Amino acid sequence: MKAFCFDVFGTVVDWRTGVAREASEFFSRHQLAGIDPYDFADAWRNLYQPAMEACRSGKRPFTRLDILHRENLEIVLRKYDVNPDKLDDDALAQLNSAWHRLDPWPDVVTGLTQLKRNHIIAPASNGNIALMVNMAKRAGIPWDAILGAEVTQAYKPSPPAYTRMVEILGFEPQEVCMVAAHNNDLHAARQCGLATAFVARKSEHGVHQTTDLEPSEDWDFVVRDFNELADRVLSSN
Template sequence: MIKALLFDVFGTCVDWRSAIAREVAAVLPEVDALAFADAWRGEYDPAMARIREGGRGYVALDDLHRENLHRVAERFGVIAPDALSHAWERLDPWPDTVAGLSALKRQRIIAPCSNGSIALMTRLARHAGLPWDCVLGADIARDYKPKPEVYLASCAALRLPPEAVMMVAAHNGDLAAARALGLKTAFVPRLTEYGPDQRSDLGPEADWDVIAPDFLSLAQRLADGR
């Protein structure tokens, strides 16, 4: 029986692209804000990969975002203030997110299993109204998804075996990593996470335990035992 739900956050719960572009436009009006947002996000995985692969000790995502901000700003020929890196704490939820999470919270424990730090996830939850029971993820494991330690540390923090926990994500790779460790899986697509020309994660790439169009549908299916 599923006792807890863990959630990917960036892209699955919140629309990072629109919010980041909005903040970039306010601070750096001379650049293409959407292109800047995409480039900034493009540095996300390479920065974490250096840590996952052992080339660098654990560095919280807050700091990686700031480093990546300046790397991208240099590429665009502008100077970005450090404060812009806090834009990742002010992302907007998808329309179904808050109501869906609230419905799911009435059934089970809910928590993020994100690459964001506890500080970042806490401030983002306050901004976006995400009703987590607690905050788990990278800071607990001191590593980054999809490393097994991140999922397992989150389960261990709840004192639950992996088979009693479901990972919810809009990214097939995240779910594949969780399933390999024994977690249940739920796929909720976010078809415009990367904008209107998105090419990846447009549908399920495996027979995930639950496939739902949004969080409210996920809550209903879990309530119905489907």
């Protein structure tokens, strides 16, 4: 194994808490009462896959995630009877960039730092380059490279999202391990010949989460967190 590539939203960072935190500040600043920030974060995230599917299916050209997030933000605001046209554009841009300021799970930086000693580590995210760079700089995430949809021009789980990433790294598929908290992401990576590692994030969707609580297949690694992944990988070298 020469490289480990990581899903980011949910696997590396706690998107729900971070988006809810910034939404709460936005609502307070604009005196928008009665909107639960966690419900708002969930509603915004629920538009994530449909927006990317339009690109995957060819209904629209590849469009970077910051733009899709902004379009979805305006849709969600209207669902909560908030007219985005009556809000300051800079304030909307600041809320949209909440995805750039998400906090990593507690084990992430220490685990990645260990893994980085002998392996290449990079995001394999649907997030665009600016988003990934800003997130990493703020949180101290020690990536060796920034990979993902804007580099491969493909959104997971489309096969090119994995195969082009492997090609860019200059490795064979079996030399790259996809790490994710989502079984469908790992299934798609495995279909492309990559190794796989499952890390459960049982509170990604809150305390009532029902999905991805356990591995659905016999992934190459099944671990509690990034520290355990690093320990197992380094001990096998």
